[in-house]
Amino acid sequence: MTTFRRVAGKLGALLLTLFLASVLVFFSRFLVPGDPISFLLRGRKPSPEAVAQVTAQYGLDLPPWQQYLNWLAGILHGDFGRSLQFRQDVSVVIGERLPVTLGLVIMAGTMIAVVGLIAGAIAALNRGRVLDRAVLVGLTVLGAIPSFVGSIVLIAVFAVQLGWFPSFGSGEGFWDTVYHLVLPSIALAIVFVVLIGKVTRSSMVDQLGREHVEVATSRGLTRGTIIRRHVFRNAIGPILTVSGLLVAGLLVASSIVEAAFGLAGIGSLLVQSVDRLDFPVVQAIVLLIVSAFVVVNAIIDILEPWIDPRSAAGAGAR
Amino acid sequence: MTTPTMAVKVLRAPRVRRGNISFNLSLAVLAVMTLAAVFAPLIAPYDPDAVDFAAIYSGPTPAHWLGTDALGRDTLSRMIFGARTALLGPLLVVVSSTIVGILLGLLAGWRGGWIDSVLGRIFDVIFAFPALLIAIMAVALFGKGLVAPVIAMSIAYAPFVARLTRTLVASERSRPYVAAYRVQGFSGGWIALRRVLPNVTPIVGAQSTLNFGYVLAELAALSFLGLGVQAPTADWGAMINEAQAGLMGGYFLPAIVPAMAVVIVVVAVNVIGEELSDRIGGGIPA
Numbered sequence: 001m002t003t004f005r006r007v008a009g010k011l012g013a014l015l016l017t018l019f020l021a022s023v024l025v026f027f028s029r030f031l032v033p034g035d036p037i038s039f040l041l042r043g044r045k046p047s048p049e050a051v052a053q054v055t056a057q058y059g060l061d062l063p064p065w066q067q068y069l070n071w072l073a074g075i076l077h078g079d080f081g082r083s084l085q086f087r088q089d090v091s092v093v094i095g096e097r098l099p100v101t102l103g104l105v106i107m108a109g110t111m112i113a114v115v116g117l118i119a120g121a122i123a124a125l126n127r128g129r130v131l132d133r134a135v136l137v138g139l140t141v142l143g144a145i146p147s148f149v150g151s152i153v154l155i156a157v158f159a160v161q162l163g164w165f166p167s168f169g170s171g172e173g174f175w176d177t178v179y180h181l182v183l184p185s186i187a188l189a190i191v192f193v194v195l196i197g198k199v200t201r202s203s204m205v206d207q208l209g210r211e212h213v214e215v216a217t218s219r220g221l222t223r224g225t226i227i228r229r230h231v232f233r234n235a236i237g238p239i240l241t242v243s244g245l246l247v248a249g250l251l252v253a254s255s256i257v258e259a260a261f262g263l264a265g266i267g268s269l270l271v272q273s274v275d276r277l278d279f280p281v282v283q284a285i286v287l288l289i290v291s292a293f294v295v296v297n298a299i300i301d302i303l304e305p306w307i308d309p310r311s312a313a314g315a316g317a318r
Numbered sequence: 319m320t321t322p323t324m325a326v327k328v329l330r331a332p333r334v335r336r337g338n339i340s341f342n343l344s345l346a347v348l349a350v351m352t353l354a355a356v357f358a359p360l361i362a363p364y365d366p367d368a369v370d371f372a373a374i375y376s377g378p379t380p381a382h383w384l385g386t387d388a389l390g391r392d393t394l395s396r397m398i399f400g401a402r403t404a405l406l407g408p409l410l411v412v413v414s415s416t417i418v419g420i421l422l423g424l425l426a427g428w429r430g431g432w433i434d435s436v437l438g439r440i441f442d443v444i445f446a447f448p449a450l451l452i453a454i455m456a457v458a459l460f461g462k463g464l465v466a467p468v469i470a471m472s473i474a475y476a477p478f479v480a481r482l483t484r485t486l487v488a489s490e491r492s493r494p495y496v497a498a499y500r501v502q503g504f505s506g507g508w509i510a511l512r513r514v515l516p517n518v519t520p521i522v523g524a525q526s527t528l529n530f531g532y533v534l535a536e537l538a539a540l541s542f543l544g545l546g547v548q549a550p551t552a553d554w555g556a557m558i559n560e561a562q563a564g565l566m567g568g569y570f571l572p573a574i575v576p577a578m579a580v581v582i583v584v585v586a587v588n589v590i591g592e593e594l595s596d597r598i599g600g601g602i603p604a
Contacts, residue, residue, distance in 0.1 A: 146535040
């Protein structure tokens with residue numbers, strides 16, 4: 001199969017998944033029994049203006065499929081409708097809060113990658129020894145600490161008791177923001193380190209037992225070269241795949257961390273919007289998170305043959 | 319799409335050789351928690367909702383072993399009562415997602431063809447929605463509480479079970495015993511339900527045990543966010559949510575106690591689940 005056909009096929013699958021996800025997000029509203037206006041305006045006074053606005057936004061007087069198409073067309077033009085709680089465009093509300101969440105996810109992702117890769121490599125290179133076991137037990141324990149537990153323990157110890165880090169808000173300016181995001185990103189990273197750590201370990205252990213490593217050793221290459229060029233390079237495929245799967249988890253779990261640390265990101269916005277019955281914002285954020293997840297995984301999937309040329313030849317090459 | 323089952327496989331691949339000590343200890347922890355949940359009114363020293371303004375933020379004392387919260391409610395009693403929702407929610411999710419998942423997986427793996435492709439495509443879409451996100455969406459649609467999230471998370475977890483079942487059933491289908499029943503004239507449906515299903519159920523069941531810990535943490539997170547079990551009810555997630563204000567004042571106990579309860583139960587369930595998978599499955603075919 002040519003590269004072009006392969007990429008086109010993957011892109012087609014990506015578009016189909018995105019389309020189906022948008023259908024689920026849009027039509028979920030129809031699962032709620034009763035009249036859509038009273039659902040969308042729950043807890044608010046159904047003033048004529050509000051009714052008119054919601055009716056216009058969703059095109060409630062049109063048949064459902066046309067409502068969906070209008071909604072989708074709007075989103076493709078960056079128009080996610082209007083927020084009921086802020087009386088602003090949803091895209092503006094989300095845009096204001098996106099940087100905090102992205103910063104949080106990037107910092108947590110970096111921590112996960114660094115700690116996970118190092119821990120996994122240490123365990124793999126010492127497989128069967130005490131150090132290997134210690135790392136695995138450590139990873140398992142970290143994997144049992146949900147973000148909200150991590151958040152409150154970090155706040156208690158490092159913010160309240162020691163006073164080293166702030167426990168609220170996201171600060172001003174670049175370095176202050178980074179400083180404010182240290183504890184939140186650790187809280188977010190903790191539970192996910194185990195995934196990268198274990199996949200790194202098993203993937204490297206798999207490679208270490210291969211004949212090509214034996215050949216490289218017999219040819220007199222140094223251990224460092226073998227590990228870098230022959231073990232780690234071959235082990236990177238599964239690690240990347242698992243990293244892609246982390247994206248959705250990180251974005252959703254950021255809502256917990258943002259709530260705990262009083263950060264104004266899209267995660268806390270999602271929770272707040274559910275709480276204040278602001279359905280347009282909920283729909284937009286859910287769709288964004290799902291799309292980010294699907295797109296990132298598709299990119300990893302498409303790039304794989306360039307990162308790991310063996311996978312282009314077919315799955316059996318491994 | 320990459321398959322999350324692969325991540326699950328990888329996550330569980332390198333097993334720490336555990337002695338029976340940690341397994342038995344975990345069983346004991348879970349048994350104690352279950353008993354505490356069932357017999358909460360008999361065990362708890364206080365009414366979990368009894369407010370005592372004379373004992374606000376009491377530290378650990380003989381009267382209150384684990385102290386009290388901002389309203390003077392006994393933390394130990396609330397933790398014991400909190401075990402009820404903490405264990406019931408995941409139990410419902412694991413049981414219903416396992417039943418639905420096994421049936422769908424059996425259908426996909428046994429029939430193959432277009433049914434398999436259509437189900438596979440549907441699973442791919444559901445995999446794109448993290449369980450906690452589906453639960454939050456369900457709350458947005460149907461209101462706060464535990465009912466909508468439990469149903470939503472059952473739907474979120476069923477595809478994981480279904481995909482594993484499908485793989486197992488597909489490899490089982492080509493085994494000689496299936497052909498032997500075929501030759502003897504047994505119907506396909508009978509073989510699938512009465513012979514193949516019992517063969518794959520223990521392996522799938524052991525794997526499902528591992529979902530319990532994730533679901534428990536996710537439902538507790540939902541209550542922590544104020545979207546699940548609501549405030550006056552003693553629930554671990556809701557307790558941590560309420561205790562956040564006191565955290566700033568240096569009153570850690572009301573938050574740390576339910577937090578540790580979550581971690582301890584999750585570790586115990588994971589140890590049990592991995593041990594069961596080891597004993598029954600001996601690894602997952604992929």
